[in-house]
Amino acid sequence: MITARRRNTELGLIVLGAVITAAIYTLASLGTTADLPADIGPFLGVVLALLLGAHVATRRLAPAGDGVLLPLAGLLNGLGYVWIARLDENLAALQATWTAVGVTAFVATLVVVRRSRDLERYRYTFMLIGVGLLLMPLLPVLGKTVNGARIWVGLGPVSFQPGEFAKIILAIFFASYLVEKREVLGMGANRLGPLTLPELRHFGPVLVAWAASLVVMTAQRDLGSSLLFFALFVVMLWVATERASYLAVSALLFAAGAFAAWSLFSHVQERISVWLDPWVDASGQGYQVAQAAFALAWGGVAGTGPGLGSPDRIPLVETDFIFAAIGEELGLFGAAAVLVTYMLMIGTGLRIAVRAQVPFNKLLAAGLTAILGIQSFIIIGGVIRLVPLTGITLPFVSYGGSSLIANYVLLALLIRISDDSAQAEADAGGAARSLAGTGRR
Numbered sequence: 431m432i433t434a435r436r437r438n439t440e441l442g443l444i445v446l447g448a449v450i451t452a453a454i455y456t457l458a459s460l461g462t463t464a465d466l467p468a469d470i471g472p473f474l475g476v477v478l479a480l481l482l483g484a485h486v487a488t489r490r491l492a493p494a495g496d497g498v499l500l501p502l503a504g505l506l507n508g509l510g511y512v513w514i515a516r517l518d519e520n521l522a523a524l525q526a527t528w529t530a531v532g533v534t535a536f537v538a539t540l541v542v543v544r545r546s547r548d549l550e551r552y553r554y555t556f557m558l559i560g561v562g563l564l565l566m567p568l569l570p571v572l573g574k575t576v577n578g579a580r581i582w583v584g585l586g587p588v589s590f591q592p593g594e595f596a597k598i599i600l601a602i603f604f605a606s607y608l609v610e611k612r613e614v615l616g617m618g619a620n621r622l623g624p625l626t627l628p629e630l631r632h633f634g635p636v637l638v639a640w641a642a643s644l645v646v647m648t649a650q651r652d653l654g655s656s657l658l659f660f661a662l663f664v665v666m667l668w669v670a671t672e673r674a675s676y677l678a679v680s681a682l683l684f685a686a687g688a689f690a691a692w693s694l695f696s697h698v699q700e701r702i703s704v705w706l707d708p709w710v711d712a713s714g715q716g717y718q719v720a721q722a723a724f725a726l727a728w729g730g731v732a733g734t735g736p737g738l739g740s741p742d743r744i745p746l747v748e749t750d751f752i753f754a755a756i757g758e759e760l761g762l763f764g765a766a767a768v769l770v771t772y773m774l775m776i777g778t779g780l781r782i783a784v785r786a787q788v789p790f791n792k793l794l795a796a797g798l799t800a801i802l803g804i805q806s807f808i809i810i811g812g813v814i815r816l817v818p819l820t821g822i823t824l825p826f827v828s829y830g831g832s833s834l835i836a837n838y839v840l841l842a843l844l845i846r847i848s849d850d851s852a853q854a855e856a857d858a859g860g861a862a863r864s865l866a867g868t869g870r871r
Contacts, residue, residue: 433852436494436496436497437485437488440485440488440497440498441482443501444481444485444501444504446501447502447505447508448481448504448508449474450505451477451509451512452473452477454509454736455473455515456470457736458512458513458516458737458759460737461735461737461759462737463737476526477504480504480529480530480533481500481504481533483537484500484537485500487541488500488540488845491537491540491541492848494849495846495848495849495852496845498775498778499775499778499779499841500841500845502771502774503826503837506771506825506827507529507826507827509756509768510525510824510826510827511525511526512736513741513748513752513759513827514752516736517741517742517748518748521748521829524829524831525834528831528834529834531834532831532834532835532838533838535835535838535839535842536838536842539846543842543846545846546790546794546846547788547790547850549606549790550605550606553606553607553610556599556600556606557603560599560600561600561642563592563593563596564592564593564596564642564646564659565645567580567592568580568649580649581821590832591830591833592832594836595832597655597662597836598801598836598839598840598843600659600662600663601662601794601797601798602794604662604663604793604797605666605794605797608666608667608670609670609789609790612789615667615671642659642660651695652820653698653701653818653821654805654808654809654821654822655822657808658801658804658808660680661800662800662804664676664680665796665797666797666800667680669783669793669797701820702818704716704719705719705812705819708720708815717745718744719815719819721744722744722813725740725741725744725757726754726758726765726813729759729760729761729762729764730761730762731761733759733764734758734761735759736760737759738759739755739758740758741755741759748828748829749821749828749829749830750812750813750819751813752829753768753809753824753827754813756768772806772825776802776806779795779798779803779844780795780796782795782799782844782848783795783796783799785848785855786847786850787851787854788850791847791850795844795848798840801840802825805822805824806824809822809823809828810824
């Protein structure tokens, strides 16, 4: 009964999300050309076909999985496509292709990963693959520098960001490692004021994560990925051990690393300067941030209307600043709706983590949710100048094939964990009822 209710709820939410996406697509076309889009029928059909395909796969492969995550991701994906199509039709065609590949990766993940806890057995294989992907852009032939950051790998005509996949693979390794070592890492042997600290050697994992994040920041000039990987490990370490001392030490390490990077590297100094005051060089280094601020101001509370703004004034608006484009044309209400959608996804992911009975599943769900939440916070915070701007994508919304595919894989893993937990609860309930029936006889 619960399984059928979840799948039916998911189906209804998918249809609702597709209708909302088609309506905004129509309004954006009216605002841009004053004509109804000729392809509105095929557009709605393609959106529904992709999401219904993912829904059918979930119904068959993870019938007890969560019924909210897929519709929310589909809505964000659809909104992102609308604004990418409004900005660049060529990029929209590519984004549609990447969406189809992402849905295929979603289904493939559910097919391959039949039990999430099976991933725990390959921890060191995942570690090697994750580190290899993370460092791949540094290879002299394969690595490519785009917009000052060396985070791309080119294989013939195809270019991708291996770091997008490394974050998921390393989250699997972190979950497996921390489940094995959590008792050792959770022991306190020394006191420092109000904090009880483990022995110094147990801080090795934190130091390794700190050093790896510095390598990414300095060698690849990628502030966003550096912050994401370090924050991911610290969050998972805290969840595994429940020790605030790790948060305190990690905060100190982050502050020390940030200060050293600011002192030694010019690109970090530029990002900090733009964050503090973009108006000093509003026609140069601060141009993107300044134009994004203007766009959000023009949007006001209700927005200029889909297709009626000027988001194309912002360089790279379809990737780093797509949230500013949405904020301009949908206003504070639309931007808040996007934030609420992410909050619902994060809340759902944390609920999956809480309900998981297997420690590895619990920690992996928390880590995957942390990736989604931290990445969204970093890029949205950069657009509104809450934190320094970093070049990462807004999950499911920004243009980019690597990000879209990786996030659909992440989504499939969360649904698989929720399905495993629901099945375990059902089996435990059935066993309890059977024992109770035996006792009555």
